[in-house]
Every structure is written in structure tokens, then in C-alpha cells.
Amino acid sequence: MNLLLKKSRTKKKSKPKEEHSENKPDIKKGIKKVDLQHHFNREELEQFLRKKKDDDPEALKDMKVTGRKNELVDRILKFLEGDIEGVKKKKGGRGKRKRGSSVSQDEGSKDEGSKDEEAKDEEAKDEEAEEKETKKRKKNESEK
Numbered sequence: 001m002n003l004l005l006k007k008s009r010t011k012k013k014s015k016p017k018e019e020h021s022e023n024k025p026d027i028k029k030g031i032k033k034v035d036l037q038h039h040f041n042r043e044e045l046e047q048f049l050r051k052k053k054d055d056d057p058e059a060l061k062d063m064k065v066t067g068r069k070n071e072l073v074d075r076i077l078k079f080l081e082g083d084i085e086g087v088k089k090k091k092g093g094r095g096k097r098k099r100g101s102s103v104s105q106d107e108g109s110k111d112e113g114s115k116d117e118e119a120k121d122e123e124a125k126d127e128e129a130e131e132k133e134t135k136k137r138k139k140n141e142s143e144k
Contacts, residue, residue, distance in 0.1 A: 029080045036073045045072040050134065052079065062088040066130070 020038040025031055027040070027048050036045065049065040049072065064075070064087070078086035 027076065027080075031077075031080065033073055033077060036076060037069070042069045042072060045069065045076060048076060049079075050137075059084065060087070064089045066133075 018032065018034045020032070020034045024039040025035050027036070040048075046065055049063065053060045053063050053065055063079075066072075067075070075087045
């Protein structure tokens with residue numbers, strides 16, 4: 001029986017890992033994904049996105065500057081390639097639902113206008129929280 005099990009198992013061929021550069025590069029067009037992941041921590045990536053957003057607030061007003069490290073790396077690469085639409089916040093996400101709650105008949109039959117208002121309210125709360133976080137970071141940086 002052990003022979004059967006051994007034969008059925010196949011080793012996966014791993015892809016050769018892309019090597020990162022030895023020195024920390026500047027974040028600019030042409031930087032490799034592996035370099036962003038290896039040489040920069042999440043806070044540095046967020047700081048880069050915040051700086052770019054502050055430099056051009058009108059064009060990048062919908063750009064999200066927080067998230068997981070992989071998301072930030074992908075967003076920076078898209079930004080550097082000029083894909084402004086690719087870095088914007090996605091609207092109409094799943095939303096947050098309390099555990100155990102379900103959509104009632106009344107909630108399910110809401111008209112489109114009230115759903116849009118709810119989405120706008122949620123967006124405003126997110127933006128407000130992001131602004132508070134930015135002010136807090138700037139205050140902490142100025143104290144250092």
C-alpha cells in the first residue's frame with residue numbers, strides 16, 4: 001500500500017524566485033515587484049502613496065493609501081506605470097454586516113436612491129477616518 005501512495009505523490013516544481021537587488025532602490029518607474037516587497041515595509045509604502053496623493057490631490061483623490069503590503073506594492077506599480085484608474089478605491093464593496101443579521105424584506109426592497117446615499121455616507125466615514133489618521137501621523141512626525 002505504501003508503494004501506491006508514494007507513486008501517486010508528485011513533487012511540485014517550484015518557480016525560480018526572482019532575485020532582489022542588493023541595495024535599496026528608489027521607488028520609480030521600472031522598479032521590480034520583488035524589490036518593493038523586500039526593501040520596503042508597509043509603512044514606507046503607505047508613506048510613498050500619501051506623498052504622491054498630497055502632491056496631486058485632485059487627480060488622486062480616490063487613491064487608497066492603506067492596505068496589506070501586497071496590495072500597496074501592486075498599487076504602487078500600477079501608479080508608476082500610469083494606470084491611475086487601477087489605483088482608485090473600488091466602490092460598492094461587500095460592506096460590513098453585523099454577525100447574525102440578515103437583510104429583511106424592507107431593506108431588500110430599498111430604492112436605488114437610498115442605497116446610493118448609504119454608500120456615500122459610508123465613503124464619507126472612510127474618508128474622515130483616513131484624514132484623521134493622516135493628521136495624527138503628521139503630528140507624530142513633527143514631534144520627532
